[in-house]
Amino acid sequence: MELEVRHLRALCAIADTGSLHKAARQLGMSQPSLTTQLRRIEHAVGGELFARERTGCRPTPLGRIVLSRARPLVVEMRALVTEARAAAARASDGTPRLRIGSTASRAIPGWLRRLRNRMPGTETSLQMDVSANALLQMLANGQLDIAFVHEVEGCPLRIPDGLRRRVLVDREPQFVSLAADHPASRKPVVHLTDLADDRWMVDPTVDGEWDGLQRVLREAGLNPRVLHGDYLTAATLVATGEVVTVCQPTSVARPDMAVRPLYGDPLGVRLLVTARTTAELDAVYGELEAAYWEAAAESPAYQDWLLGTRGTAPPAPAAPAALPPLPRPATAPLPPPDLGPAPSQDLRPTLL
Known part of the structure; x- marks a missing residue:
């Protein structure tokens, strides 16, 4: 058996998630199929790559060696695919395209409406998914241009290298x-x-x-x-x-x-919008921000919470302003941003 990029991607997914079940879900395959594939890979390299423990999978010393070589190859292949897809899109009919991925949010209809009004010549598509990690991976792979996701408190997302991100709400x-x-x-x-x-x-x-x-x-x-x-x-x-x-x-x-509301707000999420470039974020962020606070203003319970907890009502949607044309995708991922100090607890939009 010769190792292929998909095998290396599977190894990275297992290492990143620490679980065959979670890795299979991320890769869009069944756990038994991934388990069989892992056995074949281990047979091909001549040793066990992961120690199966009660708490999950942990790379063995051999596994760490293989992963150290596999990760750069996977990143390079992802960049190649992203660049090829961008070139194919430019070579099609010339229509600007905006591919949005999102977890569930009542801000989506208002966001799409605003984008349609501000970018009348842009063809916008929407990919909904319950898995924020799956959407982030699609963004990193060049299958999406923007991903709007939520991160449950205490359960950090796996944000691929090279993505730009901006915080819409630090703790909802x-x-x-x-x-x-x-x-x-x-x-x-x-x-x-x-x-x-x-x-x-x-x-x-x-x-x-x-x-x-x-x-x-x-x-x-x-x-x-x-x-x-x-x-x-x-x-x-x-x-x-x-x-x-x-x-x-x-x-x-x-x-x-x-x-x-729940007493003491015991559970919160962080709302993030991500893209491969800062320019792509700038092109859509203002519309999302206005749509979110418009949705917030339609919820009496949320308005009461904001007034009682923060002493402020949802901000009024910003007046429309001309947007620059949607930028073409970058030909290579940019370096990750400097995240700076730990995020504050302010509910208003924050930049990372």
Whole structure:
């Protein structure tokens, strides 16, 4: 067996995630298939590359040697593919294209509307995914131009080298959605102990979501029953009183469903927009910022939280201004930015 780039990419994914299950998901394959592939790679190199432990996979000394040679090759191949795709796009019909990837957000419709109005000659596409890490990898591979993602507190994302990033919201509190007739819905702020007897629903395919919720519940001394499923199904079950679930603060209540802040804001996320170049970030960031705060202003619960916690209402959307033409993709990744000091807890947009 001769090693190929896809084999090296698999080894890097296993090392980066520390788990065959997570690496398989990142690579878009099943865990049994990845396990079989790893065995074949180890047979080809003549030794074990990862020690399988209860807590995950750890590179062996031989594995570290192989990885030290594999990583530069994978990076170079990624740059080659990115450059080739950019050249192919330029050689097509000449229409400017903007490929956006995003995790779920109520800011998306307003963002796309603003971009369409400000860039009427640009063809915009949208790729939604529950996995922020998958979107970041697609961006690094040249399959996307922009990725708008959220990072669950305590569960850092794996941001590939060479990407530029900007923080939209440093710490967005996560609220809870519950049936409108739930006893706790009569309170302006809900304690986790108010939900001790409820079943929770969480989507475990969302990067960091299950780990973050587990941590919060454990710290509150709770061990509730949990259902796993997507959040579209969760909304239906919340309305009928079957479950409660974490939700974004921009979520809007319905006649059959209430949205409330959690006491002490135990769970937060950081909202990031990323691109390969600063120019690409500059071309779309203002529109996203305005769309986010527009969505925030439509949520009474979030407005009350902002006024009560920060003493300020959501900022008014900025007046439209002429945008420069969308830049062509760079031919090679730029060096990572200097992140500077640790981010503050200010809710307003912050630059990295």
